[in-house]
Amino acid sequence: MRFLGIGDTHDLAAMYLGLAQRGHDVRVFVRDPDYHDVFAGLLDRTDDWQQELGWLREAGDDGIALFESASDGATQDALRREGFHAIGGSAFGDRLEADREFGQAVLRSIGLHTAASHRFADHATAIAFIHERPARYVLKLNGADAVRTRNYVGVAPDGLDVIALLAHYARSSATAASASPQGNGQDRDDFVLMEYLEGVEVGVGGYFNGHAFLSPACIDFEHKRFFPGDLGELTGEMGTIVSYQWSQRLFDTVLAPLAPVLRDGGYCGYINVNLIANESGLWPLEFTSRFGYPGFAICEALHADPWETIFSAMVQRSALHFRTHPGFAAGVVLTVPPFPYRHGYAELSRGLPIHLRSTLSRDDRAALHFAEVALHGGHLVTSGTTGYVGVATGIGDTPGRANAQALRVAQGVVVPNLRYRRDIGERLELGGEWERLQRLGWLG
CATH class of the missing domain: 3.30.470.20 (ATP-grasp fold, B domain)
Structure with missing residues (x-):
């Protein structure tokens, strides 16, 4: 079989290596240059995955494109319309993960109960919200490529620890914006505060x-x-x-x-x-x-x-x-x-x-x-x-x-x-x- 791996940071490298070791043809595209050395000497990396599509199509049903991230869904949809086999997700799937409000709405549509969740585009508004409704909250960034270390599960029952973290993020954003000649250089703040739920x-x-x-x-x-x-x-x-x-x-x-x-x-x-x-x-x-x-x-x-x-x-x-x-x-x-x-x-x-x-x-x-x-x-x-x-x-x-x-x-x-x-x-x-x-x- 032929497998074309497509992603940002080579997350499925171990899977690709196993496929190659079992005798399959594997080519990998890694979008982020900082990860080009991952599995260097172990797997064949291509600089242009689109140039490999002819090679993939020649394999018929034995040719599969594997997508790693929840950000290439529209590309997968287009490849499927062209007759390629693509495994990974879809544009709809990308939105389910990246847009937390949308994902929760879909889950409610099938009859599940969801916790109260509030979306914000700036830190000050979120801080004011917690002052008005003190409680324990979970801070989660929107976006499939959001930095997970910036998410936070609140501990204080009045939300003061989440307020402190939001204030720190606001100061950091302001410092980054003033240091950049083009402004912040980042997308606008986009996150949710979700009601904390105790359980398994x-x-x-x-x-x-x-x-x-x-x-x-x-x-x-x-x-x-x-x-x-x-x-x-x-x-x-x-x-x-x-x-x-x-x-x-x-x-x-x-x-x-x-x-x-x-x-x-x-x-x-x-x-x-x-x-x-x-x-x-x-x-x-x-x-x-x-x-x-x-x-x-x-x-x-x-x-x-x-x-x-x-x-x-x-x-x-x-x-x-x-x-x-x-x-x-x-x-x-x-x-x-x-x-x-x-x-x-x-x-x-x-x-x-x-x-x-x-x-x-x-x-x-x-x-x-x-x-x-x-x-x-x-x-x-x-x-x-x-x-x-x-x-x-x-x-x-x-x-x-x-x-x-x-x-x-x-x-x-x-x-x-x-x-x-x-x-x-x-x-x-x-x-x-x-x-x-x-x-x-x-x-x-």
Whole structure:
């Protein structure tokens, strides 16, 4: 088969490498020049993906374009109209993720209750709003490419911590605007304040082939904060527990009713809805209208069928089921300084050698999914812009055993100043979240 990967930052590099190692032809386009060295020496990169379309079309049904981000949906729609197979999303899907108000409205249209959410275009108005309605809020930026570290889950019951952060963002924006000869140089502020909801955070996701979902769906439990114990800033994701079991009721309630909407929106790819479950019901928070990172690698640990089988079934609509393993998969994200930020990466960590201990078996090495790395002189080194080295995965019949396996794999990676969380899944198994979801009846 032939696969053309298209994205900004080479997020699916580990998937592409697996496809290439299994004998498929893979070419990759990376839009951001700062990521051109990611997987250098490991994969073939093209400077113009459109020049590869003839090569892709020659493969017929065996040619697939894989899109990584929720910002190229209109391009995917156009390619499908021209007869190409494209997996990733659609323009409609991009809007579901980037425009939080629109996404919440779609979720309400299928009968789900949503938390109160208020959209703002400037910090001062948001600050005045909290003063008038003191409460605990969650600050989320709109836009699929928004910086996740600037999102914030409020702690103070009167919202004073969110006010302080908004005031800081306002000062930073003003300083940046005064320093730039063209003004701010950024898009206008665009964010929401969402009512804080107590409960268990869980996601449900599945692959949609343009007409229907493939089964099974997966459930996931993300750990977004930098430090163990859920301390520190939101990073996007530091680790996750995934399972393809126990997802049926969440799928029936959340994803299945979305099928007609996605069909009308031309969607084809993975889609996930993040939720809060509590005694008052099920509350959807946001869409992920693309592959999840590092979710795709963690899900892969439970796949009995390889990606190419799943993708072929999607574009040819030849099957609505793929084979998976029972139990849980854990993913532990491996980073070096200054992750989750970019500043100082060249001085601190870029170009560091990556050593794999001899204790790692062949299967252990297959459980490592590298991200910002390159092959120089026959040796792996860190590359890219943030110090996101990759993710170690493990599987087990409980979240704790899956995490222990992932940690054993992670300990086989030696890089100066390597950091990762060791508590992935603890709050699920030991903190009572799994038991609470069972009691609420969501683990069908």
